Amino acid sequence: MKKLSEDEIQNKLKDLEGWTYAKKAIHTSFQFENFKEAFTVMTRIAFEAEAQQHHPNWGNVYNQLEISLSTHDADGVTEKDFKMASAIEQIVDPSN
C-alpha cells in the first residue's frame, strides 16, 4: 500500500468533514450524548476495523471519542486510512 503525499492527503481530506492531517496520521473526534452512545459507535467501528483488518488508534472518555488513522507498514497515510475514515463517517452519520 503506497504512502500518500501530503498534497494527496490534503486533497482527499476535502471530502471528509472534521478530519485533519498531522504527525503522519489523519484525526477526528466526535461527541455523543453519553457513554452508551459512544461505545455503541465504537463497537460498530470495531467490527468494521476487523473486517478491513485496519485498526484505529483511538481514545474515549465518557461521551468523547478521538480517532487517529495511519498505516503502520507505510509509515504514513494510505488509501486504507481513507477507506476506514469513510466507513467511520457512515457509521456515525448514515445520512451522509
Place this chain on the structure above:
Amino acid sequence: MKKLSEDEIQNKLKDLEGWTYAKKAIHTSFQFENFKEAFTVMTRIAFEAEAQQHHPNWGNVYNQLEISLSTHDADGVTEKDFKMASAIEQIVDPSN
C-alpha cells in the same frame, strides 16, 4: 465521594498489580493477543463502567489497551476508581 490522599492511594495500589498513580489518576495497560481480544475485554469493561456509572479514560491501538481512572467531581482518585480497577482486573484475569 471523598478524594483519597496520596498515602491512601499508594497503600491501595499494593493490592493491584500493574497499576500506578500519576497526575490525579490511576493507570494501567494491557496487551492482548489481537484486536478482537482487546475489544472483547473493552466491551466487558464498558458494561461494568455503565453499571457503576463510572467511566474510564482509555485508549486502544490494535492489541494494546491503556486505562486511566479518576473521579472528575473529586478532582482526584476515590474509592470509585479502586472499585472500577478491581472490576477491570477481574474481567482481564478472572483467576485472580
